[in-house]
Amino acid sequence: MLPSVPAAEAASVEEMQRNLAVIRINAIDLLAREPRLPLPIQQRRDVLRAYYEEQAGELLWLRDDRAEALVAILNDAGADGLRPDDYPTDQLLSLMQRADPEDFRGLALIELYFSAAFLEYSADLSVGRFLPSKVDPNFFLKTRTFDQAAALQAISRVDDLDEYFDVAQPPSSYYASLRGALAQYRELQAEGGWEPVPLGPTLKPGMTDPRVGALRERLAVTDGADPAAAGNAELYDAELVKAVERFQARHGLDVDGVVGPAALVAMNAPIEDRIQEIELAMERWRWMPRDLGQQYLMVNIAGFELRRVRDGQAEERMSVVVGKPYSRTPVFSDQVRYIELNPYWTVPAGIAVKEQLGKLRSNPASLASQGFQAVRGKDVYDLTSINWSSYGPGNFPFQLRQQPGPKNALGRVKFMFPNQHDVYLHDTPSRSAFSKAERAFSHGCIRLSRPLELALQVLTAGGISGWNMDRINKVVATEKNTVVKLATPLPIHLTYLTAWVDDDGVNFRKDIYNQDAKLLAALDGKALAW
DSSP: OOOOHHHHHOSSHHHHHHHHHHHHHHHHHHHHHOSSOOHHHHTTHHHHHHHHHSTTOOOSSSSTTHHHHHHHHHHTGGGGTOOGGGSOHHHHHHHHHTOOTTOHHHHHHHHHHHHHHHHHHHHHHHHOSSOHHHHOTTBOOOOOOOOHHHHHHHHHTOSSHHHHHHHHSOOOHHHHHHHHHHHHHHHHHHTTOOOOOOOOSOBOTTOBOTTHHHHHHHHHHHSOOOSSOSSOTTBOOHHHHHHHHHHHHHTTOOOSSOBOHHHHHHHTSOHHHHHHHHHHHHHHHHHSOSOOOSEEEEEETTTTEEEEEETTEEEEEEEEEEEOTTSOOOBEEEEEEEEEESOOEEOOHHHIIIIIHHHHHHOHHHHHHTTEEEEETTEEEOGGGSOGGGOBTTBOOOEEEEOSSTTOTTTTEEEEOOOTTOOOEEOOSOOGGGGSSOOEEESSSEEESSHHHHHHHHHHHTTOOSOOHHHHHHHHHHTOOEEEEEEEEEEEEEEOOSEEEETTEEEEOOOTTSHHHHHHHHHHTOOOOO
């Protein structure tokens, strides 16, 4: 047991209260007068001084075994995907064990050490350990600040520290599910994890192969396979196929029951890697807005999926195409403000010069037949009327614009949440990419597999009445550009998560943009000030 020093030595309640008051006075004096405080305290000097100088700024830790309770919470930081070694539990325990009950100034310093450790851990749990943009410049989430003064006041008002920390962690059910998954996978790790399936030829349903036993044992750990096969132990039977398909669904693979190279790579990933992916996903949830909205859209870039969520439940899920690794879809939150049926496509300047200028020089009629025009100011030009050889990358005064219609690159509808990245959701006339398991093919915008259905849902969620699929189809058939503003903007969150939990279980995906690796490197390099 970690002693509460003043309480253990006080002869009466009154004496204990006097001792606590003296320790508080010493804490205030240290913060006001001591020029060289230990760095963790020095970094928080102003907020700590403001708290302890308040009339109600009572001691937080040297009473009621609260110091011991905080040490236990810091030791259990791993339950939230944090690293217990990042917090000074050994130092705090050592300070308490060496404390002199008569040295009120020394006890005041211990109180301040505990308060600094509390603020460090609370900030990490609530808003994350890094600014998102410092880890990856493709993250443009609004910086969430941690209110240290409010945290000190809040922890002073609770008898059970867990009451505070339960509120401090991200409130999303997605985070809570990941927390549960982390505990599950840590338990599997303690039980030995799983053995890899030997490499070999592609395994198809109905085949016989000596590796089937290893496959069965591997999937018994995570996907409900029966480890004891009836009959031929080397037969890849129907029951095992079902377990493989469950695994494939959870890992974003083609759900066909075929165990090829991609499936084996995913199956043989060490359990330590999967735990790490869950921890990184939890860190990214700390960066997210605490209030996602009562209704919202969420795109998981790494999962190639959009969800429409209402009251915490996903009412719609659809496949999407996202940006290529060299033209990445950025991570940020915004609001859908309007949709555009039969949209124009204004070709970004970089794409116009890099991808279209050569075509304009060689065969402008071909692009003209696809509905492209050249726009300069208010003037619109036929592509065949311009001598394109006169223009180059440093001298291109036109905007290329594609008119609405069946050949338009944005398809029949786009969803606008005006932003600095010129990223939006849209339809596409090219549907082949949606049949692929990995769908990073765009220039950064997000292509939708069922755009018109989403259009009706967004109009409804945005407070616009009088629309149904029949009306949408009739407007689309006119090929006339039609803008519909939402009465209530709909929040949209573009995220990057390589691990999450849904009805299929714990899902994992490839780190297509190498962002997990960057975050892990940042965490491994986190400097300790203790």
